[in-house]
């Protein structure tokens with residue numbers, strides 16, 4: 172039997188009296204990509220922030236199981252939690268500026284993740300950073316340049332490199348192409364897809380864009396007013412949506 | 428750049444004589460309750476080497492940035508039997524050193540000295556003396572910015588967390604950037620250290636040349652930051668290690684010169700311009716050490 176790498180039970184989070192997300196249950200298996208869709212304000216970011224440790228949920232259970240080691244995410248000490256986040260999780264922000272240090276060179280940004288998990292050999296850090304620049308298609312001659320000299324698409328690719336370099340076990344992405352010009356979205360998306368395939372990544376990705384979900388996600392959940400109203404294999408949900416809301420969503424976007 | 432010694436010495440001599448002990452003040456200016464509070468912070472700091480202990484900094488009759496933190500620590504440690512030495516950039520005769528020394532003469536009537544070995548308490552800005560510190564000496568650093576993580580993380584609540592969880596990986600980012608830009612670690616002052624294998628600490632803006640002197644020192648080292656209201660400490664015989672990379676080990680750089688006055692080859696030198704033609708001279712920044720060596 173395969174054990175889910177992440178199992179969520181009845182997770183809820185509200186902001187004072189505004190519902191963020193409510194009674195969410197789901198599981199994710201190693202190597203799977205889960206897409207989260209839903210209209211603005213439906214709770215996608217709230218959910219992904221709770222799962223990645225950016226937000227403290229009000230109720231529920233989050234269990235990670237990595238290499239047969241179970242981590243009860245909401246019941247470990249803060250230092251254990253931060254260490255777990257540092258070594259096992261990664262978070263790609265919609266705005267790459269939120270995930271990068273703008274006053275630190277590209278190589279320093281990529282290398283920080285390595286240094287934070289204990290790398291202390293400059294030459295090794297440098298060569299791994301170069302390798303990852305290459306992987307995300309940024310010319311290695313730019314390694315000492317500051318991120319402010321990079322285009323939006325390059326910044327996002329840099330943020331992706333920074334996050335993946337330590338081989339995290341679960342990667343969260345909140346609208347990774349959302350802030351980019353349409354012209355560069357495709358390239359970043361393509362890159363994410365090839366990395367997912369090459370490295371067999373386990374990913375939870377939030378997107379407004381059903382085309383992104385169709386391209387990347389094995390499974391998907393549809394959110395509305397903080398709850399999951401439909402879930403399943405992406406192909407199935409997109410081909411044959413059961414809920415009226417999903418049908419509306421699919422027909423309005425995909426059949427244009 | 429330091430002014431030439433003679434000029435200041437003559438002037439200061441007059442100033443020194445002109446300030447008699449003033450009985451109106453409590454001993455060493457601060458009231459006894461404040462001293463007690465500061466001593467508690469110091470004792471706590473000594474118990475947790477390198478950890479920044481908050482304290483309620485008092486207004487001092489000098490502006491922030493002029494050593495108010497160091498002065499409060501000194502005032503709280505001073506006893507009537509102490510012999511005090513004050514240095515600024517290694518010299519006893521610069522304006523800042525003179526005014527702090529006068530402050531303590533006026534408020535505590537204690538003995539002062541310029542000779543490192545004779546001092547029981549030394550307050551410093553930017554240097555550690557060349558003469559090794561010894562047992563029972565208290566060495567007080569003036570600190571402008573106590574938080575070594577401040578350049579990375581502006582939020583104090585977050586830096587406190589980073590310290591408590593030993594999340595120090597990002598500290599190396601700064602060193603990484605240095606090597607990438609300059610081929611070596613360029614940081615020359617306030618070079619971060621790890622104290623007692625635990626807390627990362629800012630040694631105040633001393634040159635990295637002085638960093639090794641902090642390690643395993645027999646003296647008590649105290650750090651006071653007035654504006655930021657923090658005290659931290661290194662107890663005697665404590666390990667203090669400068670951060671580095673395996674392939675770029677720490678190097679306490681020193682200029683390739685000997686002192687033009689005393690000939691010393693292994694002391695920290697100031698570069699000074701000696702004439703209108705722009706000719707340079709290198710002399711020990713530690714004036715006490717240089718004088719002693721020259722007179723030998």
Ligand SMILES: Nc1ncnc2c1ncn2[C@@H]1O[C@H](COP(=O)(O)OP(=O)(O)OP(=O)(O)O)[C@@H](O)[C@H]1O
Nearest residue numbers: 186189190191209210211212213214215216217218
């Ligand atoms: N910090 C906050 N304080 C108060 N309410 C919040 C906060 N963050 C989110 N909310 C509310 O919680 C609900 C869910 O918001 P969330 O940001 O999770 O939605 P989302 O699906 O990510 O939306 P979008 O597609 O616009 O990013 C919304 O009603 C939102 O207004």
Ligand SMILES: [Mg+2]
Nearest residue numbers: 215216217345
């Ligand atoms: Mg959102």
Ligand SMILES: [Zn+2]
Nearest residue numbers: 686689711717
């Ligand atoms: Zn000399």
